[in-house]
Amino acid sequence: MRQGPGRDEDGRRLLTIGAFARAARLSPKALRLYDELELLRPAEVDPDTGYRRYAPGQLAQARLVAWLRRLGMPLARIREVTALPRAEAAAEIRAYWAGVEAETAARRDLAAFLVDQLSRPSPTAAPDAPGNGEPRMTSRTLSLRFASATDAGLIRPVNQDAAYASARVLAVADGFGAGGAEASSAAVESLRQLDGADVPPGGVLNLLEDVSLRADEAVREAAEGDASVGTTLTALLWTGAELGLVHIGDSRALLLREGELLRITQDHTPVQALLDEGRLTAQEAASHPQRALLTRALTGAGAVGAGTPGDRSPDLRLHEARPGDRCLLCSDGLYSVVPAEELRAALAAADTPGDAAAELVRLARAAGGPDNISCAVADVPTP
Structure with missing residues (x-):
């Protein structure tokens, strides 16, 4: 009183x-x-x-x-956190910070990408070329050998994955929600225009950004604004000398080079953030109850977290391609049940991308096929 x-x-x-x-x-x-x-x-x-x-x-x-406030949390979210019981407030702060770290990692990758691009010699016109000396990009005429495969698996009644492969583009998308199949198909379909696209001088980054925006818009239309519907998207664009990457979610891009399997994407998940911090081992992550939870994805509301605390759009970067490299894109229905060494061995043993894709689907089904399975495989040509 x-x-x-x-x-x-x-x-x-x-x-x-x-x-x-x-x-x-x-x-x-x-x-x-x-x-x-x-x-x-x-x-x-x-x-x-x-x-x-x-x-x-x-x-x-x-x-x-x-x-x-010192963490940078928006005032509206602070109001929500301070109204929660202590344990729930702690969980909310943990989730917020995982998002901040994911955003920081994305910006770090973009900074590295830009430093790499600006550190390279600018392409110049040939000495006898007409014109005013503006940069001109030359590219190889060699095409990727490619194949893709998708399978519903042995448990799921519907296949919400989508996969695509062509001489220029590889893509895998893993849909979720009631309209997940439509969302993943829309994301992959939006990339088909790249098959005949020209890459302007110095314009690879802009082209990759256009690709991500086009996919984002296609998914929003397919999901009809439903934020619970969405998809991951991992895609590679072959420019003739390099591989341009667009990546959001937890589908993966891997590279078989000289017998070694290299992973070139980071999962956008809370579990990956805990792995990066050293708070989980790989064995613990494989059975973590939140391993399927995403911190970034394309949804009916746009990219997850867009605008708060930063625009969590897809990762965009370039990777050097070497003759003899074999690229693999896959959904978690493959890599979560087939150990990395089995993936490596199957990719190394297959004569063609088509053989590799078929064998990878077979391995996932043999492991129980608990989820939809998708993969796209391509070989970087030898001049």
Whole structure:
């Protein structure tokens, strides 16, 4: 019961806004903002002067708000977190930080991509070429040898995966939600136009960005705005000398080079974030209850997390291609049940991409086929 004006329910004297700000390590201006946003209401407001006073017991919440702001958490989300019980608030903060780290990793990859591109010599016109000396890109005429395969597996009643392979493009998408099959098909179909696309001078990054935007729009239309419907998308574009990558979700791109199987994508999942932090082993990750949860995907609402706290759009980058490389794109219905060494051995032993794709599907089915299975395989040609 209140003990009179200027005291809290335990009879302790209320703190002026200045004293409370110093104790909470917040500014009076911040406290006024948090009051307006209903993040931290004063215990008492003088009806005549509007002067705010705070109870000592509010210091814990004030400090929590300050710490969350230092994390960069948006105020709207802080309001939700501070209203939760302690255990749920901790889980929400953990989820938020996993998203921040995923966004940071994506920006790091983009920075590395740009540094690599800008560090390379600019392509120049041949000495006898007409024109004003503007850059001109030359490309090889060799094409990839390719194949793709998709299978519903032995458990799922519907195949929500989609796979595509051509002389220029490889793509795999793993749909989810009630319209997952339509979403994955729309994402893959949006890439077919790349088969005849020209790559302008220095324009590979722009082309990859156009591809990701086109896929995002196609999925939104297919999902009809339903945020619970979406798809992963992992695709490679053969430019004639390099492989351009578009990747979002947990489908994977791998490269068999000189007998070694290299993974060139990172899963956009909370489990991958825990692996990167060293908080999980590979064995623990394989059986983690949240291993299928995505932090990034294309959905009916656009790219997951778009605009908060950053635009979590697909990873875009270039990879050097060497003659004799064999590329594999696959959904988790393959790599989650077929060990990496078996994948490597099957890719190395197959005479053609078609043989490899067929054998990989067979291996996944032999392992129980609990999920849809999709793969696309291509060989980088030898000049």
